[in-house]
Amino acid sequence: MTIWIPETSGPEPISVGRPSAAVVRGGAVRLVRLSAGDRLTVRDPEGRQPAHLHLFGPGSALRGLPGTPAPPFPDAIRALAGGDAAIAAASHASEIHGVSLFEAGSPAGACLTLEAVEPVLCAIAAPGGPMAPHEQEPATDLVLEIVPAAPRLGDVPPPLADAVVLDLRIDAATAGAYRVKAGDYIQIIDVEGRQCSDFLAFDAADLAKGEEFDLDATVTRTLMGRSFSGPGLHSKYFDRRMRPLVEVVQDTVGRHDTFLLACSAKYYEDMGYPGHSNCTENFNRCLEPYGVKPRAGWPAINFFYNTFVDEHDTIGMDEPWSRPGDYVLLRALTDLVCASSSCADDIDPANGWQPTDIHLRVYDGRLADLERGSAHRMTPDAEPRLSRESGFHPRTSALTRNFEDYRGTWLPTAYSGEGPIGEYWACRERAAMMDLSALRKFEVTGPDAEDLLQLAVPRNIRKLAVGQVVYTPLLYEHGGMIDDGTIFRLGAHNFRFVCGEDYSGLWLRQLAEKHGLKVWVRNASGQLDNIAVQGPLSRDILAPIVATPPHQPTLFELKWFRFTIGRIGDIPVVVSRTGYTGELGYEIWCHPGRAAELWDAVMAAGRPYGLAPMGLAALDMVRIEAGLVFAGYDFSDETDPFEAGIGFTVPKETPEPYIGDAAVARRRSAPHRVLVGLDVAGNEQVGHGDCVHSGRARIGVVTSAVRSPVLGKTIALARLDVSMATIGTAVEIGKLDGEQKRVAASVVRFPHYDPEKTRVRAEAGRTAGAPAPQASPASPSPASASADDPRGSALRTS
Template sequence: MTIWVPVNEGGEAPRPAGRPTAAVVRGGSVRLFRLSAGDRLTVRDPEGRQPAYLYLFGADGAFRGLPTLPAPPLPAVLDGILGNEPARAAAEAASGEPVGVSLFGDGAASGSAVTLEAETAALCAIVVPGVAMQPHEQDAPTDIVVETVPAVPRTGEVPPPLANAVVLDLRIDAATAGAYRVKAGDYIQIIDVDGRQCSDFLAFDAAALAEGEEFDLDATTTRTLMGKSFSGPGLHSKYFDRRMRPLLEVVQDTVGRHDTFLLACTAKYYEDMGYPGHSNCTENFNHCLDAYGIKPRTGWPAINFFYNTFVDAHDGIGMDEPWSRPGDYVLLRALTDLVCASSSCADDIDPANGWQPTDIHVRVYDGSACNFERGSAHRMTPDAEPRLSRESGFFPRLSALTRKFEDYRGFWLPSCFSSDGPIAEYWACRERAVVMDLSALRKFEVTGPDAEDLMQRAVPRNVKKLAVGQVVYTPLCYGHGGMIDDGTIFRLGAHNFRWVCGDDYSGVWLRELAAAHDLNVWVRNSTDQLNNLAVQGPRSRDILAGLVTTPPHQPTLAELKWFRFTIGRIGEVPVVVSRTGYTGELGYEIWCHPLRAVEVWDAIMAAGAPHGLTPMGLAALDMVRIESGLVFAGYDFSDDTDPFEAGIGFTVPKEKPDAYVGKAAIERRRATPHRRLVGLDVAGNEPIGHGDCVHFGRAQIGVVTSATRSPILGKTIALARLDVSMAEIGTAVEIGKLDGQQKRIPARVVPFPHFDPEKTRVRA
């Protein structure tokens, strides 16, 4: 019999000794957990109001201290579950009728948690129910976090296989190396078992080896052809040999920081450090590759996965502990038959492996039996579970039109389209209309009796003036006045708001603010429940007017004013349509559930065909937004810049009756500004980019934040943050290239937006 014991009953239970691991069960999915006797399980609802059920297999139903509310029968719950098919199948196949309890109700406060302890080995399922959220509703299923702490420290455990097609499981013990063969098309997963352990990787063309020639991965060739310091999933994914033939491509990467410009560690390194005879990767490689007839070397150029090296501001090479955590991995696909070798780096005299070498695990999967999605890991916080780049609901249509996708804040979005390219897409936006996928925007549902109080305290805008159906653009600031993010607030009701922004952390920060002021409000992430298309351009209203139908109590598209939204349908698909955008043109955004996204895309493209509607990617979007003076996070603002320095001072009223975060600092910065965002007209045709220094004489007075070659203006333009003493209109400055001194490009301070400064087009 398995009994779960709450830790606060009968005195505090002894804390398990193992390292905690956290896993996320996505809203609308199920996940299995195997525990040993004494293991502790904490189930947490970080966003609140999310039901969660625990089902225990192989027990007779005896529990002590668990919530008494029973869960629905497991088969009934699984019928509504879409996510994590392997776990669902395993739960359905588990023997015996599971005993289920409800851990959280639909009114649970954010941060609610239940901590339990297993007295015997147990298999359990955590089920997080949820249905598709309609775009005008706010019942998004959200994530549940499950933390397990083992009673006995456990190391050397690897995560389950990514697919049931493993053809090789190879453990590389600490400070050793191993060689193995891989067939063309197969996948290679290199796993950091216990975290912070480097693994050097070699690969040779097997056919060439059979003929006595060694053609292995070449880091210099790869960096030259890819234009990247290391290859990652996406357009720059391949690794080449010196013949410029691709040997492998990166499919998935949960770390995102590796090294491709140094050797695997050598005997000489340790000798020079005073450790002659120290084990090293080069000699370990020489030993394991001897069986394949590969000649030994004194230093092996390798792809150093998980090795955290960098080039500093003074052109020196430095290193620190790896970013990788237990179970992190890189997934590669062989593009030809290969002989590969992987090491567990032997370095224990510096931070390279966190000072303690541990194991590396290699899995090879049959490529004919599996097809893995591409993606890099994104973590909202350093200790969060990695989430790979994902596709929006529009991806099936987008991928038929282009292969040029980039990872934009965790979503695969098109850079441009094969039929036209960025310049043609740009002109379509200015002269006709374009449609683009902006589903990477983060959405948060802010609900509850104190929702208005939270938003009023969080932003400089006076949210109390916001009417139902209205949208307002605003910054979100820290207490020192620096910006967390910018975004738009939709008012859906008296106590209902939707915050649309660029950064996942905005939701965490809003929840922390609510807790600090004891506000009765929930902030729940609805990003995966709302995908959105932007239809922008002079003909956007004509395209959508006959397509969007609204009920009598909602505005029609013709009645919709700037920064307002309406609720309606496109065909039979529920949508929210807002008159907003990021182009400086008349335009709209259409919000729908991802499961209906293809229907919305098809309807808009059909309606837009007579008007010359064109898909537009991120490259053209960058041109139009810079021309229109629209700022971009990480470029035009950061936590080091206040709204005035970001050029959006209009969002900060001089008088707001209520306090808001950063108010005192922002008022002080308003009174004594140091920097100002300005426009620059740039002479000549030299390329200008983000981060280029701006000079007056020898002194640097600022930095370029964004720049582009404007097709409609026929010149290079930029946004730049300058010292206020040099920010007057007409001031002649220079943009520094190379080191800022050896090459200068003349420029002149001008007002911005550079194009349509009165925004007559967006108000059309």
């Protein structure tokens, strides 16, 4: 069983009462307090990460310590602690013993288990500094696994801040009411996991006047346009006057029901349990002192409750997704009277069949704003990571408030200046710059690095030259796609895999272990942020400001699917001629600490050329026009590369076997579905998931669609039965139930825009530095063709 523990050590050290896991982030430190008999295992999941343990007290307090001394405490720890008060206090201990836990070059999965002989406080550090973009030694995470000598159930994570004004335990199958001031934060914690908690809120000022204005599910659902909570604007909850009462700030679960009643007496009576304790009556009792009239059923935010609507529009339910210590953090938008419950349901899976406690904390709203985000887990048992801001966020947030959480990173949907259409035309006619820092980057190094990638992907990695990039799928044994991405060759035994999924790195590590390969796969996503500069004038903008050493190509010399190493000013960068737009373009990779400077330098160079920032909405338009596929839309683990429209990545004959080769050969010889382009008649909106028909028969599905500004029509990518995939075949896209309304379409070649890829392959022509004429953002470009490198899935917009 695992428990969520905050990313930073907070004001108190980690002290847990159940088997738990925590993470020491690369380049950071955490405090751990152990009781006698507790066991601590420190694990290096990715390998080659130094681990230092500093013990505040006698060295005999921990059994199993290695004998290699660590660097002195002040040098190794204080710089990583970032002013943490608890660590600063511990550093004044009279006796500090420091040891290094792992040998240099430790293998992935290296671990060491220690046992506390007596109560002890220690600091675990994962030292490492900023990594230059051409280097491959990122500081990576350490995992701490703690098993207490005697389980202490009911423990909760330490507070998120030291401004707690209410600390309230809501016992199993009960409810509690409380007051909250405007601006205060409300943290609702699932103590043992899989326990639902209903939440009510009333405008306190109106309640004092005898008027009840509480959360209204219908109003909230209407204004949000969705049923489930998400961070930002869509996380607000309203009363029937359409006034917001609370907003969601943080959520470590991501699965809640926001449209059903709290459980009531009627539910249990209908199930044959008259008199059963229920949340509605518990709410009626605890709200009576505040003058709230009792109700037979309370509309509530059902935090941690796992309901769903199936394909037959029937509401179903199952055990909650929440783990011990998971929480939701709200912020009051006005003075409130609130009530929270620990749901009493023990007759179905709603609470894992066993109601347990809920813990509630209220924090003073005058403390600094807490970061916003939802938690993302690479695997079900991983520690959650809240959505992060990229290094470019200080610049992008000054230009827009319209952000979305894409795979754990806040990225702009569109900018306040021109909007998606203006940004689109900037990319097609001039140049546009976008933040793509959500991409995952894995450093693959070691003597067997080439062997691992040759085994993992269908491309011939042995033919990849230093300085070259190749686009490839990553496949399961059955031929379905795990991910797609680009592989950079930095040296004879040095590669970088850029992709969309955290799991891709774990898959590569597991593959290396299974085949006994000496290779390290380390996550450098936190050390590398990137922008893309795309458009016909991108080379003219970048060439004068990118300085490269003599042994590296200049921007004018850089060929398609190649990269160079250099500087912009004094900022170390890697620049690749890659992109996701269908235009000549580049991606620039730098350390997040230099990202804002990089943005400023590129924007200043691009201003005479009409360079504009571009968000995800415009990016989705250009990538569909260019026929570039996106994970979860155009491919999944149920589709092979041929069905995803990237069959060119799978050669008919390969020099060596690779994962999924037998399945791919079988699928190639007997294909069932294929990705095609569609031209859609008229102006009806079509989109992902719409069914495609020939007569009454359903023959496929639309995977992506857009109204193309440059082509002046609606276009789509669709996966169809091979018998209906011939160019010119007339089909219909089903709307409503797929039968009552049809939109005519025909199968066409894709990419729709520049199918010969003339624009993305464009060689240097015009003199560098000559300002380009400013094109009107609204003026259409000629409908002659373009497609980008087949980069594959980067970023979704919706």
